[in-house]
Amino acid sequence: MKPLLSTLKSLTGFVTKYIGVIIIAFTIWACVTPSMFSWTGKLYVGLLGRRHVRHGALY
Amino acid sequence: MFGMGLSIRANDFKMVLANPKEVILGGVLLQYTIMPLTAYVLCKVLNLPTDIAIGVILVGCCPGGTASNVITYIAKGDVALSVGMTIASTLLAPLLTPFLIYSLGGTWVEVSFLAMVMSVVKVVLIPVLVGIAIHHFFGKKLEALLATMPLVSSIAIVMIIAGIISVNVTKIFTAGLVVLAVVILHNLIGMCLGLTAAKVLRVSYPKETAITIEVGMQNSGLAVSLATLHFAMNPLATLPGAIFSVWHNISGAIFASIRQKHDGTETLVGSNVVKSAE
Numbered sequence: 001m002k003p004l005l006s007t008l009k010s011l012t013g014f015v016t017k018y019i020g021v022i023i024i025a026f027t028i029w030a031c032v033t034p035s036m037f038s039w040t041g042k043l044y045v046g047l048l049g050r051r052h053v054r055h056g057a058l059y
Numbered sequence: 060m061f062g063m064g065l066s067i068r069a070n071d072f073k074m075v076l077a078n079p080k081e082v083i084l085g086g087v088l089l090q091y092t093i094m095p096l097t098a099y100v101l102c103k104v105l106n107l108p109t110d111i112a113i114g115v116i117l118v119g120c121c122p123g124g125t126a127s128n129v130i131t132y133i134a135k136g137d138v139a140l141s142v143g144m145t146i147a148s149t150l151l152a153p154l155l156t157p158f159l160i161y162s163l164g165g166t167w168v169e170v171s172f173l174a175m176v177m178s179v180v181k182v183v184l185i186p187v188l189v190g191i192a193i194h195h196f197f198g199k200k201l202e203a204l205l206a207t208m209p210l211v212s213s214i215a216i217v218m219i220i221a222g223i224i225s226v227n228v229t230k231i232f233t234a235g236l237v238v239l240a241v242v243i244l245h246n247l248i249g250m251c252l253g254l255t256a257a258k259v260l261r262v263s264y265p266k267e268t269a270i271t272i273e274v275g276m277q278n279s280g281l282a283v284s285l286a287t288l289h290f291a292m293n294p295l296a297t298l299p300g301a302i303f304s305v306w307h308n309i310s311g312a313i314f315a316s317i318r319q320k321h322d323g324t325e326t327l328v329g330s331n332v333v334k335s336a337e
Contacts, residue, residue, distance in 0.1 A: 005203045005204075005206075005207070008206075008207040008210060009206055009207060011207075011210055012206065012207050012209050012210040012213075015209070015210055015213045015214075016129055016209050016210075016213060017133075019126065019129070019213055019216075019217075019308060020308035020309050020311070020312045022213070022217055023216070023217055023220055023304070023305050023308055024305060024309070026217050026220065026221045027220060027221065027224050027305050029221065030220075030221040030222075030224040030225040030228070031224060031225075031228055031231065034224075034225035034226070034228045035225070036225070037218070037221040037222050037224070037225035038222065038225045038226055039222075040218045040219065040221060040222030040225070
């Protein structure tokens with residue numbers, strides 16, 4: 001358990017330090033291959049009480 | 060928001076009570092005046108289309124983002140003050156955010172105040188309060204796990220942004236440049252006015268840094284949520300929030316790299332005062 005938590009803590013430090021770069025990288029990735037991430041939008045809106053959202057309109 | 064709640068400790072509330080002047084001025088007054096009014100003026104001056112104007116107003120009326128705490132830390136600013144201001148603006152968001160959107164956004168579209176209050180309570184207040192409660196009652200047992208919560212929050216933010224971008228790629232390529240320009244202007248004007256206000260208040264250098272970052276960085280995820288839930292008829296309204304969430308991390312990181320080079324400053328981390336080595 002301890003090695004796993006230690007690894008997670010290191011990963012947390014890395015991710016929080018480079019969050020800007022990571023966001024930009026994923027933004028570009030999402031622009032290039034939208035189908036890869038479209039499911040996250042549905043999940044996110046689903047959690048907020050809507051089933052599907054595309055281009056701001058409810059389906 | 061749940062991750063933010065988990066990271067809040069009793070000492071953070073003590074900080075709010077110990078420095079009410081800075082927290083109220085920076086976290087509430089400056090936060091809820093500079094960014095909303097800048098958004099409104101930009102929309103009017105640039106004569107933005109309704110969809111984009113609503114999105115910009117939403118970003119301006121949101122509380123300070125939790126990323127501001129990390130950026131303040133990197134900038135060697137007053138982290139405790141930053142956390143205090145984020146808590147104050149977030150806890151007041153269920154009332155102030157819908158009120159400002161209703162007052163400023165009502166120029167363009169009809170805004171349902173009560174429905175928006177409920178959304179902010181659902182998206183912000185409940186997750187934060189549940190997080191605080193879990194940390195309070197099970198904090199010691201979950202201490203090791205809580206240290207990894209920023210990772211979970213970061214993954215969630217990245218996935219939310221990627222999800223929003225992926226379903227809005229067409230819109231980004233058609234209206235993206237206009238929105239990007241407005242977002243950059245909004246953020247930079249907000250940070251400049253925040254820094255000016257902090258200098259007028261004659262607070263210390265680390266506090267100046269914290270106030271500037273707090274004013275400039277917004278909870279743009281909330282703006283995207285509200286745009287999605289309440290302005291479905293205005294499809295471009297989600298775009299400013301999505302682009303802001305990327306941009307404010309870039310501008311914040313640049314600002315932090317400039318501020319952290321300041322010589323002989325005091326840096327506050329929690330209750331510890333540390334003299335900068337640089």
